[in-house]
Amino acid sequence: MTKTIRLTMAQALTRFLSRQMTEIDGKKVPIFGGVWAIFGHGNVAGIGEALYQVRDQLPTFRAHNEQAMAHAAIAYGKANFRRRFMAATSSIGPGALNMVTAAALAHVNRLPVLFLPGDVFANRIPDPVLQQAEDFSDGTATVNDCFRPVSRYFDRITRPEQIVPALNRAMQVLTDPADCGPVTLSLCQDVQAEAYHYPESFFAERVWRQRRPRPDRGELAGAVAALKGARKPLIIAGGGVLYSQASDELAKFAQGAGIPVCETQGGKSSLPDDHKLNMAAVGVTGTSAANRLAEEADVVLAIGTRLQDFTTGSWALFKNSGKTIIGLNVQPFDAGKHRALPLVADAAEGLAELAAALQGWKAPEAWTDNAATGKKAWQADAAKVTASTNAAFPSDAQVIGAVQRAMGSGVTLLHAAGGLPGELHKLWQAGAPGSYHAEYGFSTMGYEIAGGLGTKMAKPDDEVVVMIGDGSYLMLNSEIATSVMLGLKLTIVLLDNRGFGCINRLQMATGGANFNNLLKDSRHDILPDIDFAAHAASMGAIAEKVPSIAELENALQKAKKNDRTTVLVIDTDPLVSTDAGGHWWDVAVPEVSARSQVNAARKVYDEKRQMQTIGD
Numbered sequence: 001m002t003k004t005i006r007l008t009m010a011q012a013l014t015r016f017l018s019r020q021m022t023e024i025d026g027k028k029v030p031i032f033g034g035v036w037a038i039f040g041h042g043n044v045a046g047i048g049e050a051l052y053q054v055r056d057q058l059p060t061f062r063a064h065n066e067q068a069m070a071h072a073a074i075a076y077g078k079a080n081f082r083r084r085f086m087a088a089t090s091s092i093g094p095g096a097l098n099m100v101t102a103a104a105l106a107h108v109n110r111l112p113v114l115f116l117p118g119d120v121f122a123n124r125i126p127d128p129v130l131q132q133a134e135d136f137s138d139g140t141a142t143v144n145d146c147f148r149p150v151s152r153y154f155d156r157i158t159r160p161e162q163i164v165p166a167l168n169r170a171m172q173v174l175t176d177p178a179d180c181g182p183v184t185l186s187l188c189q190d191v192q193a194e195a196y197h198y199p200e201s202f203f204a205e206r207v208w209r210q211r212r213p214r215p216d217r218g219e220l221a222g223a224v225a226a227l228k229g230a231r232k233p234l235i236i237a238g239g240g241v242l243y244s245q246a247s248d249e250l251a252k253f254a255q256g257a258g259i260p261v262c263e264t265q266g267g268k269s270s271l272p273d274d275h276k277l278n279m280a281a282v283g284v285t286g287t288s289a290a291n292r293l294a295e296e297a298d299v300v301l302a303i304g305t306r307l308q309d310f311t312t313g314s315w316a317l318f319k320n321s322g323k324t325i326i327g328l329n330v331q332p333f334d335a336g337k338h339r340a341l342p343l344v345a346d347a348a349e350g351l352a353e354l355a356a357a358l359q360g361w362k363a364p365e366a367w368t369d370n371a372a373t374g375k376k377a378w379q380a381d382a383a384k385v386t387a388s389t390n391a392a393f394p395s396d397a398q399v400i401g402a403v404q405r406a407m408g409s410g411v412t413l414l415h416a417a418g419g420l421p422g423e424l425h426k427l428w429q430a431g432a433p434g435s436y437h438a439e440y441g442f443s444t445m446g447y448e449i450a451g452g453l454g455t456k457m458a459k460p461d462d463e464v465v466v467m468i469g470d471g472s473y474l475m476l477n478s479e480i481a482t483s484v485m486l487g488l489k490l491t492i493v494l495l496d497n498r499g500f501g502c503i504n505r506l507q508m509a510t511g512g513a514n515f516n517n518l519l520k521d522s523r524h525d526i527l528p529d530i531d532f533a534a535h536a537a538s539m540g541a542i543a544e545k546v547p548s549i550a551e552l553e554n555a556l557q558k559a560k561k562n563d564r565t566t567v568l569v570i571d572t573d574p575l576v577s578t579d580a581g582g583h584w585w586d587v588a589v590p591e592v593s594a595r596s597q598v599n600a601a602r603k604v605y606d607e608k609r610q611m612q613t614i615g616d
């Protein structure tokens, strides 16, 4: 007879999670780094009690906002290259829905995270319970159905035994390199507390290892033939290179074949910035070095990338009409985009097999040399815009220069929204793989600080530097207090341009009036003058407003010795961004308008759209 143990569903769930392991550098470690939790009536008695039971094996962390704690959990998964991850549990109703945006963030970025929101009573006796939304026509609908389109796997647990197959499925998804994404197990409140005789075998320790699919022979032959015919090949390195930890294979392959590499936001730091074949950022926020090559490339080897519009310049960047795209991707959905020759495989395996099959084939030397010349020209442009200045309101680029000079390339740099992603993609000189942490799949304002916290949990020995605008800071900053409480130090550089600078610039570029973006252009009785340093200090951070670029560099030097989260605030110019490099981006301009500026912008827009290709 099967040996069983009588546990509540919640106790079974937490016990199961605590027994899932993985191997990092030959050492066995728990695959779940812990559980973020904010309790309410929907989870405190069930999941809360069960988490307490396993607190020594599976630590619980308390946050201030459910979206933020989910950001921290997701960042932890990303900083661990998806090898380890976390769970996040909330009460029902508002607590659960606060995590939906974060679920979408993880979905878009293909990042593992386990959501455990509480749900209404399965028995429906006390309905409607506090925070229950009643559907007039569907008795099975709850607000947690909002998780469905933003979860890779969604399940509602309405009987205690359902948790067994649900957790099995959850682990498959969280550890699958192709399907990887958020899993939501919606936990009915009464069922969390219900007991069942679970088989003891369900709680046996399990060690999960990374799957590395190798390419299909036919697809490999197709990719090799395309590459051998290339005169102007280019590699685009996406986040999949990092998740495969394929940087060495990429460097070997690129060097062997003399193919220049450029990087998406997700793929930046695949190669160190100073690698001679690294042309750095590509696309809308790309370097001139990368984009010049992208325009001419006849074979584009796109590795581990979703080919989002910022990478492809809204499909106007690749101008060679005879080009072939090879999609080396572990996920067929991505591998075959835009009529690419699919090469479905793990990035490292795919690159190793491509290298072997190319048998010493090399791109024409003139193409590789041309790339090196372009890189030098770009570096000169970048040095100019990041140089120090005495300006009262420096540009974002000048602040980036200061952070880079003070902190070097050894830190882990994190950002997500505003003007910074574009400037950092172009200008940040990344070091080791994973040292550049951009959330630019969903570009969620408010990811930054909580994301920094999750990153610091994953990389406790790294200096984690968060760069953030005033808008993002005001949207979600509460986890500064958590970082202080947990002794997880972040260095936060806050660029205060008094509003939504990048959207204001976009508004101007599309012919719009300055309206509702910068604080001064927004309806107000009193123009806000926010003391960010005082605000951050009130949460326990060491905080200071610095008056200049030179003072910022000094303060960053001092901050290295601080043992606590440090926030450095600097005023910046909202109107300046880096002109060098870059590419057109498709943002639809009104076809008719009473404003002549809009009509002029539409004319330019219609011309630019001529460059776009559809489907190839």
Ligand SMILES: Cc1ncc(C[n+]2csc(CCOP(=O)(O)OP(=O)(O)O)c2C)c(N)n1
Residues within 6 Å of the ligand: 417, 418, 419, 420, 442, 443, 444, 445, 446, 468, 469, 470, 471, 472, 473, 497, 499, 500, 501, 502, 503
């Ligand atoms: C949650 C969310 N809401 C809205 C947006 C659209 N958006 C992108 S950047 C931005 C302004 C960001 O302001 P700030 O952080 O100050 O950066 P700045 O643009 O000034 O550099 C807005 C509103 C977004 N990306 N995320």
Ligand SMILES: [Mg+2]
Residues within 6 Å of the ligand: 418, 469, 470, 471, 495, 496, 497, 498, 499, 500, 501
């Ligand atoms: Mg701003």
